[in-house]
Each structure stands twice: as C-alpha cells, then as structure tokens.
Amino acid sequence: MKRPFPISVALLLAGAALTSCSSTSKAEELYGLTDEELLGVYLENALYYVELNDWDRVIDQAARGLELDPENERFQLMFGRAHLMRGDRDSIQYAIDMFEQMNNQDDFRVQMTWGAAIERKGVFYDEAAEAVRTGRRKTEFSDPIARADELSAVAREHWMDAQSKYQRSLALRTGEPEPMGGMVRTSAFLEDYEGSVQWARDLIDAVRASQRLVDMQMEENDLTAAREAKLFKDQRTNRDLEVKARLHIATLERQLGHLAAASDQFDAIIALDPGLVVAHSLQAQILFELGEYRRAKDAINRFIELKARTGESSVSDPEIVRAYDMVDRCDEALDRERKGRG
Numbered sequence: 001m002k003r004p005f006p007i008s009v010a011l012l013l014a015g016a017a018l019t020s021c022s023s024t025s026k027a028e029e030l031y032g033l034t035d036e037e038l039l040g041v042y043l044e045n046a047l048y049y050v051e052l053n054d055w056d057r058v059i060d061q062a063a064r065g066l067e068l069d070p071e072n073e074r075f076q077l078m079f080g081r082a083h084l085m086r087g088d089r090d091s092i093q094y095a096i097d098m099f100e101q102m103n104n105q106d107d108f109r110v111q112m113t114w115g116a117a118i119e120r121k122g123v124f125y126d127e128a129a130e131a132v133r134t135g136r137r138k139t140e141f142s143d144p145i146a147r148a149d150e151l152s153a154v155a156r157e158h159w160m161d162a163q164s165k166y167q168r169s170l171a172l173r174t175g176e177p178e179p180m181g182g183m184v185r186t187s188a189f190l191e192d193y194e195g196s197v198q199w200a201r202d203l204i205d206a207v208r209a210s211q212r213l214v215d216m217q218m219e220e221n222d223l224t225a226a227r228e229a230k231l232f233k234d235q236r237t238n239r240d241l242e243v244k245a246r247l248h249i250a251t252l253e254r255q256l257g258h259l260a261a262a263s264d265q266f267d268a269i270i271a272l273d274p275g276l277v278v279a280h281s282l283q284a285q286i287l288f289e290l291g292e293y294r295r296a297k298d299a300i301n302r303f304i305e306l307k308a309r310t311g312e313s314s315v316s317d318p319e320i321v322r323a324y325d326m327v328d329r330c331d332e333a334l335d336r337e338r339k340g341r342g
Helices: 007-031 035-051 055-068 073-086 089-101 108-134 144-172 177-189 193-218 225-255 259-272 277-289 293-310 318-341
Strands: none
Touching: 035 055, 035 073, 055 073, 073 089, 073 108, 089 108, 108 144, 108 177, 144 177, 177 193, 177 225, 193 225, 225 259, 225 277, 259 277, 277 293, 277 318, 293 318
16 A cells, blocks of 8 residues: 655645745646646756756656656656755655655666665765764763664665665666676775675676666767767766776775776776876875886876866975975985895
8 A cells, every 4th residue: 555755745845835836826827737648848958957056946847747647657757866966864764754755666777866865875874973973072981982882783684775775676677787886885885895896897898788778879870969968978977987986996906905907997097088187196106115216206297297288286386395395205216226236
C-alpha cells in the first residue's frame, strides 16, 4: 500500500500548490491546457532548469507536477535529486524521505540518488564527529571523545547503507558511472582503500567504454549541430571523470606507499589533461621521492610555467616558493649523482 508523503514533504508540496494555483488557472483559462499538457510544460521547464543547475526552480516545477500527479515517478525522482544537489541538511533529508516513499524502487536512478543522499548524510555525521573531537563544537555529553566516536559510528552506518543502494543500482544497470563513483567514495570513507582503488579502476574501464561509443558516434556523417555539441560535452564529461578517478587512485596509491603506481597515474592524468597545473606539482613530488630527479625537475618546471600562464602567481606565492625550492633540491641531488659517478 502506498505510504503517505512524510509531513515535511507534504507541507512543501502544499506551499508549492499555494504559489502555483493562480498560474495554473491562468494557463487553463488562456490556453485551455489539460493536466497532461501542463505536466509536459512543467517537465520541460524542469529539464531546462536542470541544465542551468537552478535546483530551486527544478524543485518548484517538480512540486507543481506532483500537485497534479502525486504518483508521477519522473517528478518524484527530479524532486529528490534536486534536493540532493542543493546539499544542505534539510534538503538531504527531503531527498531521503522522497525515495523512502517511492513505489518504484527498482529503478537504478532511484537507488543511486538515494544512496548519494544517504552518503551525504554520513558526511554530515562525520564532520560533526570531527568538530566534537577537536573541540570546535561543544557537546552536552560528559565524554566528548566517546560522543565523537558515536557520531563516527553513525556515519559509517550511513556509508554502508549508501553502499547497499549503489550496489543495488549497479545490479539493475551494470557499469553505470555514478553509482560506481559512489562505491569509490564510500569505500574510501570506510577505509577500504584497496577496494576503493579497484572501484576507481572499474569506473575508468566503464568511462573508456562510454568514450569509445562517443568516438564512434562522432564519426557519423549525418550529425546535426546539436548532436555534435552533445557528443563534445560527453567527451569532456568522460575525460573529467577519468581524471578524477585517476587522481583518487594516485592519492590512495601514494598513501599505501605504492609510489611507482601513483606516478603512473599522474602520467595518464597529464596525458588526458596537460593543463592541469596541480598534477605536475604532485607528479614532481612523487618522482623526487622515487629518486627520479631529472624527471622531477622537468615536472616542477612545467608546474611553474603553467602557474605563470594563469597570471595568478608571483615570486611571493607560497606554491611558487616551494616549487623553486624543489628545483634547487633536484639540482643538488643531480649534482650528488654526478659526483658519485665521477
């Protein structure tokens, strides 16, 4: 049996109904729109606002649609996802409440967005735990450390719950990047670093498969301008996803002491996005630790060059100061090597 919306969502929809009542009546009076036609208008508007990342207006249009058709799964999903994208605590709870009430929970999009909302709620608890543990947040509990541990435990429970949603999403639709990204993050939150690395590698494989399909479509002879623009956007999205996944792998590989593996990831990142300034700096640090001083010097000089191009650096910039210090250390190490060979 369909459970009613939670009170908080019901009140929100009621508020939307009050604000949209006059416009709905005008539309029917002036244009004779049916409910079905109005739903189409609200959907088109909502999709437009999604492109603009205007989540308040997406929520407004989805609420109007749900006023007319409370069972409409597409508007329910939009309503929940828009609240997730707003990101504040109340909005995250709205999203969770919405997904808990939905009949169609066998939709991979519902499971992955639900999982993301629960993951975010876990982050809130983790942030609260850290604030209590460091004394930045006062607590009425007599033992702040014990309280922080309790909050951390709740965070872990949310991340494990989020993982179950992501896994369900992937069971419904294999290889979907978004829930795979969720598994990357939650595995790291749960300190399963090897698992997080493996999920990131799987994500890269999925993104590359998607990119191969995009490349094939780009070669079609009858591409419209709009279709071509969409494919270029997909290319950029795939590249950005792979770069982020490789940055995550490199960070964890370095943390695990696998410096050569981390360096390989930065080689791939720089090949994908040569202008990513921070990648050259991080690569230089790892190469220095590996004793590859010539390559480290080349990487840090490239970092300095790219920083100068941005117009935001100066000789007093702490990053530039550290970079020139690394150049000096590379020169000293190379000089020691030459003397050792001599």
